[in-house]
Amino acid sequence: MRIYTRAGGNDAKLHQTTKGMMAMAEPIIKLGSKGEAVKNAQKALIERRYLPPGTDDGVFGPVTQNAVIRYQTDRSPGHSWAFSFPLKVDGIVGPATWFRLTPETVKRGSKGGGVRLLQEILKHYADPQLDPGAIDGDFGPHTETAVRAFQASHVDFNGNPLKADGIVGPKTWAALWS
Helix, strand or coil, rough: CCCCCCCCHHHHHHHHHCCCCCCCCCCCCCCCCHHHHHHHHHHHHHHHCCCCCCCCCCCCCCCHHHHHHHHHHCCCCCCCCCCCCCCCCCCCEHHHHHHHCCCCCCCCCCHHHHHHHHHHHHHHHHCCHHCCCCCCHHHHHHHHHHHHHHHHHCCCCCCCCCCCCCEEEEHHHHHHHH
């Protein structure tokens, strides 16, 4: 597995905030890139409705670049989905954008940046049933209760009910962003 870090900007903040959890198996991709990593990014963008279904061809062309720019813009400083992990708008899928597109699976007992991001998103909904308690990066009982409540009342990208198991994997992350 490759580990990507950069010396400044949002990626450095991400690395510091997640305490080393920024290890990633995906390379930095940009306009002109091709392959499985591009396809993975495209699938994540489709799940979040930034690309239309069926556009995961593994080629990072202008359509994918524009989708990445829109995704990053919605999560850039000053936007409501930025939280404490704002993205730089550059059309490149680097460590910080990968972290936001494909966050790790988290569950009770998990700690770190992924949990903190989850807690911030749940707070953003401003629903008492989804209140995870303190935003502290610690997946405890309050966060688990909030996740189960969210899962019980939401569906995945295909319209299927989420499994209310308290585990935040790819389907729950995608639903949280929609």
